[in-house]
Amino acid sequence: MAIQRVCVVGAGVIGSLYAAHIAERVEVWVLTRRESHARELVENGLRVSGKHDFTARLSATTDPAALPDVDLAIVATKAPDLEEAARRLERRIPDATVMTIQNGLGAEEVVRAHGDWPLVSAITFMAGVRHSDVHVEYELDTETWLGPYAGTETPYELVEEIASLLVDSGLRARAFPDLRPAQWSKLIFNATVNTVAALTDLPHVSQFAAVGRPGDLGLLVRDLMDEGKRVAAAAGIELHEDPWEMNVLAVRRGETAAAAGHYAHVPSMLQDVRSRRPTEVDFITGSLVREAERLGVPVPLHTAMYRLVKAREAASR
Amino acid sequence: MRICVVGCGAVGSIFAANLAQLDDVEVWAYDLWAEHVEAINEHGLRLSGAGDLVGRVRATTTAQDLPACDFGIVATKSMHTSAALGATAPAFRDGAVCSVQNGAGNEELIAEHVAEVIRGTTFPAGHVVEPGHVGWDTKGDTHIGPFEPSPAPMEKVEALADACTRAGLPTQALEDARGAQWRKLIFNAASNAIAALTGLTHGQIAEPPTRELAWRVMAEGRAVSDAQGITLDTSPEELFDYAARKEVAYDHKPSMLQDVEAGRETEIDFLNGAVVSFGERHGVDAPLNRALTALVKGLERSRT
Numbered sequence: 001m002a003i004q005r006v007c008v009v010g011a012g013v014i015g016s017l018y019a020a021h022i023a024e025r026v027e028v029w030v031l032t033r034r035e036s037h038a039r040e041l042v043e044n045g046l047r048v049s050g051k052h053d054f055t056a057r058l059s060a061t062t063d064p065a066a067l068p069d070v071d072l073a074i075v076a077t078k079a080p081d082l083e084e085a086a087r088r089l090e091r092r093i094p095d096a097t098v099m100t101i102q103n104g105l106g107a108e109e110v111v112r113a114h115g116d117w118p119l120v121s122a123i124t125f126m127a128g129v130r131h132s133d134v135h136v137e138y139e140l141d142t143e144t145w146l147g148p149y150a151g152t153e154t155p156y157e158l159v160e161e162i163a164s165l166l167v168d169s170g171l172r173a174r175a176f177p178d179l180r181p182a183q184w185s186k187l188i189f190n191a192t193v194n195t196v197a198a199l200t201d202l203p204h205v206s207q208f209a210a211v212g213r214p215g216d217l218g219l220l221v222r223d224l225m226d227e228g229k230r231v232a233a234a235a236g237i238e239l240h241e242d243p244w245e246m247n248v249l250a251v252r253r254g255e256t257a258a259a260a261g262h263y264a265h266v267p268s269m270l271q272d273v274r275s276r277r278p279t280e281v282d283f284i285t286g287s288l289v290r291e292a293e294r295l296g297v298p299v300p301l302h303t304a305m306y307r308l309v310k311a312r313e314a315a316s317r
Numbered sequence: 318m319r320i321c322v323v324g325c326g327a328v329g330s331i332f333a334a335n336l337a338q339l340d341d342v343e344v345w346a347y348d349l350w351a352e353h354v355e356a357i358n359e360h361g362l363r364l365s366g367a368g369d370l371v372g373r374v375r376a377t378t379t380a381q382d383l384p385a386c387d388f389g390i391v392a393t394k395s396m397h398t399s400a401a402l403g404a405t406a407p408a409f410r411d412g413a414v415c416s417v418q419n420g421a422g423n424e425e426l427i428a429e430h431v432a433e434v435i436r437g438t439t440f441p442a443g444h445v446v447e448p449g450h451v452g453w454d455t456k457g458d459t460h461i462g463p464f465e466p467s468p469a470p471m472e473k474v475e476a477l478a479d480a481c482t483r484a485g486l487p488t489q490a491l492e493d494a495r496g497a498q499w500r501k502l503i504f505n506a507a508s509n510a511i512a513a514l515t516g517l518t519h520g521q522i523a524e525p526p527t528r529e530l531a532w533r534v535m536a537e538g539r540a541v542s543d544a545q546g547i548t549l550d551t552s553p554e555e556l557f558d559y560a561a562r563k564e565v566a567y568d569h570k571p572s573m574l575q576d577v578e579a580g581r582e583t584e585i586d587f588l589n590g591a592v593v594s595f596g597e598r599h600g601v602d603a604p605l606n607r608a609l610t611a612l613v614k615g616l617e618r619s620r621t
Contacts, residue, residue: 196612196615199514199612199615199616200612200615200616200618200619201615201616201619201620202615202616202618202619207615207618215590215607215610215611215614216611217611217612217614217615219607219611220607220608220611220612223604223608300533300604300605301604301605301608303530304530304533304605304608305608306526307526307527307529307530308511308514308515308527308530308612310526311511311515311517311521311522311526311527312514312515312516314515314517314521315515315516315517315521316516
């Protein structure tokens with residue numbers, strides 16, 4: 001089966017980046033919540049700036065019943081909005097494969113409760129800034145990783161086909177027979193970097209990897225990652241990448257970008273805190289802490305970070 | 318008796334102005350804020366709020382102006398202790414110097430400059446209204462005692478406690494003042510760091526989801542205090558709950574939160590950082606206090 005038509009649900013940074021790029025190859029529909037958002041997308045197209053520069057033409061609607069049959073749906077809402085998004089897809093797009101891209105663990109289960117589509121798990125390291133409903137800046141052109149949702153019948157070939165589509169669209173992607181090792185690497189990375197950034201108000205800068213002196217922030221980052229790694233080990237997961245190495249690499253990349261005059265990357269949880277929006281801490285650190293509890297692994301530091309971010313949210317309401 | 322208050326901010330001013338009410342005490346103040354010093358010399362040092370009074374205090378920004386003093390009362394922010402004592406130490410060649418600062422570790426720094434050191438912990442608090450005028454927000458007790466590695470004689474500790482008490486600042490002289498100091502430190506480390514990181518008031522911190530975290534942070538402080546053989550005078554947890562009452566300090570923004578909001582350096586090294594470093598010295602790990610220290614230092618970095 002060739003993917004002819006794609007629906008993207010949720011057009012934040014990540015959803016917009018997928019929709020615009022894929023629309024350069026095949027027909028794309030965006031399912032939005034706001035009427036004005038859909039209308040603007042149809043009227044003006046979706047502009048990408050930054051790493052790439054183009055304006056994509058695509059279709060958009062707020063009405064799930066108006067969606068044509070699609071081969072692939074990418075659900076790219078923020079984790080807190082996933083439940084509603086999945087509910088809106090109920091009994092629609094019967095022939096589609098559904099790909100989830102949310103932070104944390106458990107997005108696939110939420111979708112599965114609303115339909116029996118084949119499920120593809122995905123995580124992305126892409127990042128950007130949403131300047132308006134019709135303009136997204138492509139900041140970090142890093143990979144999307146995808147794999148069959150573990151324990152389901154989703155064929156690996158289907159995953160490879162989606163990966164090819166993303167690559168043909170100008171994005172970076174990699175298919176994995178089993179995504180869990182990569183999902184866990186990212187979960188540990190995310191739970192650490194996002195909460196530390198949200199609480200210190202620091203973008204992901206060199207301090208995150210500094211371990212030279214007592215009290216250095218990198219020591220806390222490493223302790224948090226070690227705690228996460230103990231949970232992964234107890235879950236029987238052999239990590240795809242060491243989260244600490246990911247951190248060191250990302251910081252180094254960020255320094256190069258900063259030297260070139262670009263801003264250091266502001267992790268999404270810090271963006272949320274700065275804009276006084278609810279964060280995804282329940283889905284990121286929350287899912288790590290819940291797994292740890294299930295497995296009987298103590299995670300005092302992540303528990304503390306979870307409480308501090310929850311409290312920070314409460315204080316800014 | 319001649320007393321010099323080193324660092325004449327809110328707490329220093331409360332001590333200086335009250336002590337200046339006594340006929341047998343001559344009070345000097347050393348502070349680097351020129352406008353404040355000028356106003357004090359011109360109009361006296363005024364307190365309003367919990368008590369309304371004006372004290373005749375001789376203030377200076379120049380340490381060389383200080384005469385020989387019987388006592389020093391150090392009330393600078395902790396990160397300025399070393400510099401302030403480096404400058405003023407000659408005035409205390411025959412005197413005893415008492416810290417009334419936050420946290421732990423100040424007496425160690427004072428002892429690098431003077432021979433007779435007094436450990437102290439105080440609860441009165443206030444805020445600077447304008448040069449020469451400090452709002453006295455809360456009254457409270459002070460506990461002082463000889464600093465064990467470099468002690469002032471007990472008679473001197475008692476003499477200073479007596480002067481403060483007569484001046485209206487109830488002060489107890491103790492052989493071992495560590496219990497009072499660590500009770501306040503354990504309480505402060507939990508309240509201040511969590512407030513700085515979350516933006517919550519003290520009362521809000523005493524509620525979920527931070528309540529349990531605060532209690533765990535205090536438990537680490539207790540373990541470090543126990544390892545030093547300190548007997549806390551009262552319970553920091555009870556103090557935490559007492560302060561969280563609506564009519565006490567529910568809405569109070571702990572000073573570290575005020576510092577962070579104003580883009581100032583915090584006293585984290587002398588609070589949570591002190592729990593960590595005293596713990597290391599006595600073989601007790603304090604991972605939550607270490608985490609809070611690193612986070613607040615990160616926050617300082619992004620704000621200053």
